[in-house]
Amino acid sequence: MTTPKVHHYEYDVVIVGAGGAGMRAAIEAGPHAKTAVISKLFPTRSHTGAAQGGMAAALANVEEDNWEWHTFDTVKGGDYLVDQDAAEILAKESVQAVIDLENMGLPFNRTPDGKIDQRRFGGHTRDHGKAPVRRSCYSADRTGHMILQTLYQNCVKLGIEFYNEFYVLDLVMNTVDGVERPSAVVAYELATGEIHVFQGKSIVFATGGFGKIFKTTSNAHTLTGDGVGIIWRKGLPLEDMEFYQFHPTGLAGLGILLSEAARGEGGILRNSSGERFMERYAPTIKDLAPRDMVARAMANEVREGRGAGPNKDYVLLDLTHLPPAVIDEKLPDITEFARTYLGVEPYTEPVPVFPTAHYAMGGIPTNVKAEVLRDNTTVVPGLYAAGECACVSVHGANRLGTNSLLDINVFGKRAGIYAVEYAKTAKHVPVPENAVDEVLALIERVRNSKGTEKVATLRKELQETMDKNVQVYRTEDSINESLDKITELRERYNHIAIQDLGQRFNTDLLEAIELGFLLDLAEVTAYTSRERRESRGGHFREDFDTRNDEKFMVHSMAYKTGENPKAGEDIKLGWKPVTITNYPPMERKY
């Protein structure tokens, strides 16, 4: 077997991932430090572009609003697991984040007097829950597309250096002055199969989520959690991994996202008898309750036999009472999805929907400067994370809609600023001699594996067990079933075979490597879900169906402790206090 060619580069700031957070960081870093952005996709293919409904900011352009109300909503929406100091920053800096984007050229929808228009979204309220408030700044139902395009456009303007279709597979750490620090990342180039080592004084992870651990998901095929998985394999902790958001309105059977903006604009969820069932679950704000509550309500309607359709396995999103002109202006893309993929005409027919795996609240723990933590408090100097891969934690146990486009802009920007600040005084950490060995070994192991198992089969079985056992409703038994399955799949993963043995554009090889990350992250998600024996936000345990603040008003911190074939046996779990500033935990009612 020939050893692939290895290339070396030296940068001040190395950013992994070219979605919203990565490019927002690059825009801050590029003008002040030698910066590279490394991405498995061409930047505008990143999944930020699939976000639809909007970006929250208390601009108060259309009605009274302020950042304190936004902070409260974020904390309550996250079922009090939010770090309140971080939520304050998110809400306070949201206004500037939106202005930044407008100034960069983003074409927001406008009010009659030419300001940025705003609309309602789940969980965002006036005066601490009194009524829905118009806080979401938007561009039709393609706000994420516009953000991604605008950020890329500004990266082009600034001449940011991109390495596209480069898969980062490892983070190289080295100990200097008795402290373990990041030195470089190692990437595999899709086009050639060659290896590239990017040394950076600061390294920023902005690698997005890992929705592909589930079968029904709004996430892209490429969202396999490589970045989060790399951090995990380094022995660094992952925070709050049990909190995974299921978006209420995925197209039934397909999981394709239909924005909450559909309900923000007046859409109504109905069961088989046409009942607006959310009135029973959230009497005050009904269909605009936070996503975890709506998703559970939908799943419950189906479980209790009130689902629609021949198999009674979905509910209906009714837009038929909205004027077609409003639908065309405010919700053009999602209504086209319904037409294209389900053959349903939303002007006249309700759209079949069911919850779809959407967003990881948990991830790589950071402080409010986007610095990665190696335990509850200690910073890994020079290592940063932002966006969905990170856990600051501004989303707590359940993220509010429009807070993720906000998160990537606020904390992406912060990551860029602080990465530059650090790089200005820091030295490069030497790259060890054996820096590429782990990646070379990983590639060779997959390439030379002579088993009979197929990657696609194992992935499908993993996704099915996660959908069945670790979804909207969970129990100790269901979670253990998934952990046993993961143990089995890990064993079988040792006996895979790939068919493409070439060097160029070998996506067969990369899918096998990605599956390794999926198995790791599914394991952590299932394990932490088992250990949190309470229900909070997006994590609902039928065997512990209430929130238990006495025991679990803490973040989970999971660490990989070595190799053990049995899933869960190689994990050490710690807990980290929640930062509370102004809002003591209260019962969460809407």
Added chain:
Amino acid sequence: MATATANPAGKASAFEEMGAVPSFQVTLFVRRFDPESGEEAKWEDFDVQVHGTDRVLDALHKIKWEQDGSLTFRRSCAHGVCGSDAMRINGRNRLACKTLIKDLDITQPIYVEPIKGLTVEKDLIVDMNPFYEAYRDIKPFLIASDKPEKERLQSSVERARFEDTTKCILCAACTTSCPVFWTDGQYFGPAAIVNAHRFIFDSRDEGAELRLDILNDKEGVWRCRTTFNCTEACPRGIEVTRAIAEVKQAILRGRP
């Protein structure tokens, strides 16, 4: 307000009918090219069992995941917003993830090949760099000298002027459907012009003159022969030919 008078759930939706479509078998002829084999590109056929709601991308995945792992193509979001999987399907440029198999003539084989006019790298993957370079050449970013403290104001009418061209996802379906682009790889192509249009007609932008000058080049808008292939190919429904015509008129006027 609560429970509306109509009972929309009572209706049998088109979706239910689709769900009732049993799975069926189709044959795909896929254009294969392995740069490491030294062999010429060739057609290879695969039989695939698909469902009523399956798209061409699902069929390609079934081939890759069940029959031949070496089949290579780009894809990501799988619902028509990331622009990764533009390809030629039965002779027309489309996104594989937006083309439902049941909407094609399934009594005949489905032909899938790479988009034309860009160098094929492997199977359905082409070298997109010339396409991206043309995009970058038209200065695809807001050029504005003011430094506002808050948002710039823009009326809904002003915004509507360029709304259509903001939808572009850089999939290259338009540019690689253009006969001029096939024969002259130097032509900027529809996608670059669409993205220039997006800024030329933005009331906040001051770079129109610069971009109009770039597109007045011999490889610029005047190469367009108004064949409308681009408009038909656009998976986002952008009126590409119209955008090009508007840029031509702006050049003649000397302003947007």
